[in-house]
Amino acid sequence: LLAAIWSFTFLTGATASVLRASVMFSTYLIGKAIFRKASVWNVLPASAFILLLYNPYFLFDAGFQLSYAAVAGMVFFYPRLYRLSPMLPKWADYAWQILLVGFSAQLGTLPLSLFYFHQFPVYFWLAGWVVVFGGAVFMAGGAALILCDLMFPVVAKWLGMALYWMLWGINQLIVGIQHLPGSVIGGIWIGAAAAFFLYVILLLLGATLAFRKARYLMGALMLTGSLGIVHAMRVHAQLSQKQIAIYSITNSRLMDFFAGDRLFTLGGDSLTVRQIAFSAQPNRWASGAQSIEMLGPDSLTRSNLMFDSPFVQFYDKKIAIVESGQLIKPGRFPSVPVDVVILANNPWVSIEECRRQFPFKTVVFDNTKHWKQVARWKSECAAEGIPCHDVREQGAWVSR
Known part of the structure; x- marks a missing residue:
């Protein structure tokens, strides 16, 4: 056998x-x-x-x-x-x-x-x-x-x-x-802790069937009630969330802005439903998004959200999306302090040039760039002690 x-x-x-x-x-x-x-x-x-x-x-x-x-x-x-x-x-x-x-x-x-x-x-x-x-x-x-x-x-x-x-x-x-x-x-959406406690609840229910003891059932009911309370607290916290997410999608960029249970999404017009589901959907579920609004490439303003290329402002967070070296030519823009710079589509710029034009706290490399260019930028960031995030290697960048 x-x-x-x-x-x-x-x-x-x-x-x-x-x-x-x-x-x-x-x-x-x-x-x-x-x-x-x-x-x-x-x-x-x-x-x-x-x-x-x-x-x-x-x-x-x-x-x-x-x-x-x-x-x-x-x-x-x-x-x-x-x-x-x-x-x-x-x-x-x-x-x-x-x-x-x-x-x-x-x-x-x-x-x-x-x-x-x-x-x-x-x-x-x-x-x-x-x-x-x-x-x-x-x-x-x-x-x-x-x-x-x-x-x-x-x-x-x-x-x-x-x-x-x-x-x-x-x-x-x-x-x-x-x-x-x-x-x-x-x-x-459940976390690892919730999955563990669900197993404890199932074991207690199995023990109830095996031993016919009310205390096991009471334990299962108490744990279930506790999970319900934790879930309610989590939903309440989501109503006041302010989250930005930049996802790792090959040769494309997708950004989500969560304002409570509302979601505004920028980019990803050419993405398939499958790509979005794989890269962004789990975070959207985890964040409790109830309504989704797609943002176009034109200048727009929403409650607590402004997009006027190359700038995005979401509540108190300022972002500059650098897709071309033209953006940092002297005299093109006055120096604008931002919280985050997103480098996309292989612009021929250095980190120092970006920093002079857009003094930033963090730089994010999306998934539209060649890996050699990203490696060069990472070396510059390491030499200058600048925080950086590569979504291709590190996954989505999320700011709360």
Whole structure:
């Protein structure tokens, strides 16, 4: 059995997800062979330890964390939930078990899913049925395909085509479920501390089911109430926020100005929805933006926000966007003190020239410049002791 597991692992290219599953199952089989009775709660940390010996950075990999959280959720919640199940016919009980397994895995991964992806899949239970039933048939068919390819090549050809179309159908069903109305609740933002306390709440609820003790339920309710209070305080603080964010987007610039729960965004006209979602959306969710207004390239004024190229003023913050060496020619502008200078589009200027024209506190390099130019500017900043921020290497620059 171990030989079959690892043959399949290497046959599929030993991808991270298959490798995790293979190590888990192999550890379980070896433990069962040695100790006769292997506890899953011993197998999980043992297999995780083996994988971390192979690559310690797996610990910070979202896939690694979600895999073990899903298995732990199934082991912890499934038996407790199944004990509460009603009596059902055999076929219905099998479908119910699959539903509970998926639900248990979802509970195990819920805090991490909200923390990493900021959304909740409403129809995960429906997708679980499709994947489990379809996956079981597909795996059996895959094994049959390997045997037929060795002994009956003609049959293998038709079986391979059937498996291909079956896999296509499974994918189409999953995509269809994904596009059902209300299939995803998005825009959910939680921090690492909130994710940790959500796990504590889930453990207390599991203990309530296991031991039927009211104190565990009371603890879960008290923690839930505390999280609600913290969230309300955070929302109240967001109503008075004044935040500027400059994002790292290849060959483009996107700036967000948060005034309470209002968001004004400048640039990014040529960006796709996917690019904005990847670079800016998490910060927008974290900042609680409720309304978004796109700002054009022309001179404009909004409440507490003024943009007249190359200057931006947001509340008491003054910014100069230097995209051309023409801006710092003697006599073009009087010397204007600013808080931040943004260097964009490879202007042939030095840091000292910028400093004479726009005396600044911080310089930000956006993602529209050549790396050699940025390296030269960084050297100048280091020599002069000037604070600088490169969004390509350091991520978004955020001022509060």
